[in-house]
Amino acid sequence: MIDPSPRTGRAARDSTTGPGSRSAAASITFPDLAQLVRIAQPAPPDLADVRFAVRRCRAGQPLVRNGDPFRSMYAVRHGVFKQVAMNAGGAEQVVAFPMAGDVIGADGIDAGVHHADITALSEAEVAILPLAQLNRVGREFPGAGLLLSRIFGKELSRALEGMWMLGILSATARVALFLDRLSARLGSGGAPRLAFDLPMTRAEIASFLGLSVETVSRVLGALAGTGIIEVDHRRIVIRDAAGLKAVVERSETDPPSRRTEPEAQSRRAAPVRKPRA
Amino acid sequence: MIDPSPRTGRAARDSTTGPGSRSAAASITFPDLAQLVRIAQPAPPDLADVRFAVRRCRAGQPLVRNGDPFRSMYAVRHGVFKQVAMNAGGAEQVVAFPMAGDVIGADGIDAGVHHADITALSEAEVAILPLAQLNRVGREFPGAGLLLSRIFGKELSRALEGMWMLGILSATARVALFLDRLSARLGSGGAPRLAFDLPMTRAEIASFLGLSVETVSRVLGALAGTGIIEVDHRRIVIRDAAGLKAVVERSETDPPSRRTEPEAQSRRAAPVRKPRA
């Protein structure tokens, strides 16, 4: 249903994803990988010899497709992907937006096939981590075993947080949390990025958050109305990061209603939303 | 505190069994573990010597508490747990009901602390899998590395399915899917169990499904009204497994509305909701 159709047109649409073409020769060393997954401890010197191939994806190009046999995982170097889980009935949902520092493709390690589409939303580059190679490395170097565990642990934590978000939070809080997390992940060195362009469409956000496009649009408008953020198309500027977090925490404790005090400030917010130059 | 009464009296050879109070002596061998996670390939004979301690929990007893330092994972031998994820604000949600065949506690391997409560809902028994020991085993026996990966992969798949469920399905479909999956997991040898007692309260189901207790109760009543299931307190009997799956698939394609055909096949539906005129 979602046809990416980037500015490149429908030109590049090779389905087979041929082996040789896009996998460049080794240029990622193990220490790079360690950094990608944010492991502080330095890798053993010998590991510098372990190299991983990289692969580039253009916007809209799939990295893995639902049903593909599982062979390797991928460490994102830069760019953003969307991970779309599917069910037999054909219903699909965006379950993650992997980006730099994330490792993807761990799903399907059990079943042997991926059960998700992973598609680049922008120009992107990943390091290919063949499972066999990872296992060999893990066997030879004790520290690497933990590394692999952490990769999984991180994926798992993210998925659980996603469940929590979908199960507990209101639409407003979901969008606020989404922006907050995106801001944190796009930043570097622990500092969040307060101004950025959304790499994904409203529809993709809506799918990820379990909402409708209209609701996402309205909530963004409402948040902009309170002055917490600025929205212009895909451009987001976070003006009040604390306020953004407060929106999330508010609905944490009261799912929808139960007001202890009149609290008039929320609903009747000034419809002053038109910075639209 | 509870008499372990292990079938085999032999003590652990390599006892990292920890603070002996709750950890009984080894009675789980590696082949057992392999079976637990449903790996078909037989383990190398030497691995039969690797033993894991077991731990019992009474109903209501916590296995892991939020904030506990991460030391090991647990393979459930029998019994059912609930895994409750929490957030800083104190909001909590049931994110899983681990039971026999599941491995839990992989969350927090990244952060080093568990960020969930895991509590027994019934008399339960787990095998303790200390990470250090697993890594050692994995290093010595090539096959075991994959095993660990699969454990994680399975956990991950389950979490992603949870997200999908919460993001896409209607209340009715969630309950139906929940029963369907529970039925499948409680069964043995691939055959679902069609009659069982729910190990958890309505409130726990509601939290897991992102619904209110009242809605869960009403949906169960409605499903019973159609004859698909029978409900008596915690007793569930699935009378029409195919019909149960159909309920899920119906809402997969039409989230709420958009029916392509007049929907003649729904059996003698109870007046749960009036069909749109």
Add this chain to the structure above:
DNA sequence: CGAAAGGTTGAAGTGAGTCAATCGTCGTGG
């Protein structure tokens, strides 16, 4: 016994979805 907890049911309110119209930006082709 009486309180507490789990569960069911009814009535009323609302948050978010659906439906639908409009606008802006592309990319394509007459």
Add this chain to the structure above:
DNA sequence: CCACGACGATTGACTCACTTCAACCTTTCG
């Protein structure tokens, strides 16, 4: 060139699925 459609996004009006509030029943247990 601009019309044309396709897509993304916004906004309004209406609707409904689910929540909330509330009463009540049952079982359990101190």
